[in-house]
Amino acid sequence: MSVQSSSVTPREMPAWRFVTDRWLPPVILSVITLLAWEAVVRIFAISPFIVPAPSAVAEALAANWGTLLQASIVTAEEILLGFVVSVVAGVALALLIVRFDWLGRALYPLVVLFQNVPKVALAPIFILWFGYGLAPKIILILVIAFFPVTLSMLAGMESVDRSLVSLMNSVGASRSQILLRIRVPHSLPNLMAGMKIAATLSVIGAIVGEFAGASDGLGYAIQFASTQLDTPLVFAALLLVSVLGIVFYYAAELLERLVVPWAPKFSGR
Amino acid sequence: MALAAARARNDVPTLQAVASVAAASDLISARGVSVTMGSGRHRQVILDNIDLSVPEGSFVSLIGPSGCGKSTLLKVLAGLVEPSTGRVSVAGHAPADAARRRMIGLVFQDANLLPWKNAVDNASMLLSIADPTLSKAALRERGQAMLDLVGLGDAAHKMPNELSGGMRQRVSIARSLALDPAVLLMDEPFGALDAITRDTMGQSLLEIWERTGKTIVLVTHSIDEAVHLSKQVHVLGIKPGRIIETLDVPLPYPREVSIVEHPDFIRLHNGLRALLRDSHRPGQPS
Known part of the structure; x- marks a missing residue:
């Protein structure tokens, strides 16, 4: 956290105050919401097929724990691999566009054009081409998640102050030197922001990929449960998808803190 | 001194044609420098026929209203902007060469x-x-x-x-x-600082100048700063950007912040203010 940060940092207040200020409000709201939800379902005797009560979701989770855990691992693997591939491809593309003008001019409009293709619609095609395994999911995540990585890194590399570039030019710095020593490190905070978006999109990509055709994973579990009209199980699987999403998001945020401790941060409200 | 050192640093013979333009004691010299941008109807004269000499070891300020091209002139001296006509030499080299030989130090408004x-x-x-x-x-x-x-x-x-x-x-x-570097080219280096920090920074810059003997060219829009720090002030006018007056500041060094109360300071300050009022009036391009 920057020393100039105006918000009160956790270090400056006692631990119990940090817990009461930051954690207590969302926890209280969640408990109230769950209780109200449970109460409404019971009072109006709503069928669990339409809206299952939290207790029913918990039951489904407990009853199918082994299967759901196995499915979560499969999906997590897809997300992680897809995310890494997207980041590597996204960074490589951004570097190529900045380093080689002609390549940038050729590629950039095509990349933007491709971005406007509805990726979800590509899922069945990838299944057709690459089968039911891991590959089509990774490729689907790649086409969904590389764009924010490329775009944010490009924005970071191009936002370097002109006079800093003049300064570098004045001592005879080469284009590659300016790229490696100024533009790339300068773009890291943007890249990290892009990676957080990519982490979220990777979860969506994995689930959509599994919807389109899979024999395992949480997306498959959701589809299977809905064909069985087992709505509590659908909700239980959805809960696990959300947990995966949160874990990946915070992993990306942790990475940000480690890689760019010098970057200005938004206060964690 | 810096000139000799600069020449000693490289064994490439200096360009006689360029070197001869400068008088023996001038580290920087610009002759008939014009910068135009655009063409046809959009042709704009940024700088018009600038003659400028900066003696070695001197402290020179360029002052003028916004749009007078003072920053562009500094960029020409730094080799960052190529003049449309005219010649510039820095320690006997074309500016871009001088920069590559580490003779030019640049400081901008943003520390970057x-x-x-x-x-x-x-x-x-x-x-x-x-x-x-x-x-x-x-x-x-x-x-x-x-x-x-x-x-x-x-x-x-x-x-x-x-x-x-x-x-x-x-x-x-x-x-x-x-x-x-042989010369420090500074483009409104204290422009983003508060008034008190500005004064301290100016004072520090004077100390650095006295200790290192570098030639300094300072672009500023502060009359106080120009009179306080420099030996010579060039006043630029707009439309087109040109030097309308050159003033010597005969106040002795070392100068303290309290120099602003000196009668000569006040006289020079008022003179510069009147010149700057004139500088807003467009002139006839030569």
């Missing part, structure tokens, strides 16, 4: 430090590009020496976001001095 490097590494950053043969230890040592010179010796390991605006600008000056 690298936020991921500490003060000492920022101070040696340009030098590391200019001279890739230097070891890390040598770079550190040079960076530290320059921070000492600008009065930031204790802050070597601070990161830019831990430094105040004035301190950041000191690091940026140290970064240019690390090149051991």
Whole structure:
């Protein structure tokens, strides 16, 4: 956290105050919401097929724990691999566009054009081409998640102050030197922001990929449960998808803190 | 002195044609420099027929209203902008050559430090590009020496976001001095600082100037700063950008901040103010 940060940092207040200020409000709201939800379902005797009560979701989770855990691992693997591939491809593309003008001019409009293709619609095609395994999911995540990585890194590399570039030019710095020593490190905070978006999109990509055709994973579990009209199980699987999403998001945020401790941060409200 | 040192540093013969333009004691000379941008109906004369001589070891200010091209003139001297007509020589070289020979140190309004490097590494950053043969230890040592010179010796390991605006600008000056340039070209270096920091920075700059003997060209829009710091002030007018008057500041050095109360300071200050009023009136392009 920057020393100039105006918000009160956790270090400056006692631990119990940090817990009461930051954690207590969302926890209280969640408990109230769950209780109200449970109460409404019971009072109006709503069928669990339409809206299952939290207790029913918990039951489904407990009853199918082994299967759901196995499915979560499969999906997590897809997300992680897809995310890494997207980041590597996204960074490589951004570097190529900045380093080689002609390549940038050729590629950039095509990349933007491709971005406007509805990726979800590509899922069945990838299944057709690459089968039911891991590959089509990774490729689907790649086409969904590389764009924010490329775009944010490009924005970071191009936002370097002109006079800093003049300064570098004045001592005879080469284009590659300016790229490696100024533009790339300068773009890291943007890249990290892009990676957080990519982490979220990777979860969506994995689930959509599994919807389109899979024999395992949480997306498959959701589809299977809905064909069985087992709505509590659908909700239980959805809960696990959300947990995966949160874990990946915070992993990306942790990475940000480690890689760019010098970057200005938004206060964690 | 710096000129001789600069010549000794490289064994390439100086370009006689360019060198002969400058008088013996002038480190920088510009003759008939014009800069035009655009063409046809959009053709715009930014600078018109500028003649400028900066003696070696001098402290010269360029002052004028916004749009008079003073920053462009500085960029021409730095080799960042190619003049449309005219000749410029810096220590006997074309400006871009002089820059490549590390004779030109640049300081802009924004310190432009690298936020991921500490003060000492920022101070040696340009030098590391200019001279890739230097070891890390040598770079550190040079960076530290320059921070000492600008009065930031204790802050070597601070990161830019831990430094105040004035301190950041000191690091940026140290970064240019690390090149051991013959001339410091400064474009409104204190323009973004508060009034009190501005005064202290001006005073520090005078001390650095007296200690290093560098030639300094300062672009400013502050009359106080121009009179307080420089030996000579060139006043630029607009439409087109041209030098309308050159004033010598005969006040003795070392100058303290209290110099603003000196009758000569007040006289010069008022004279410059009247000139700057005139400078807003467009002139006839020659």
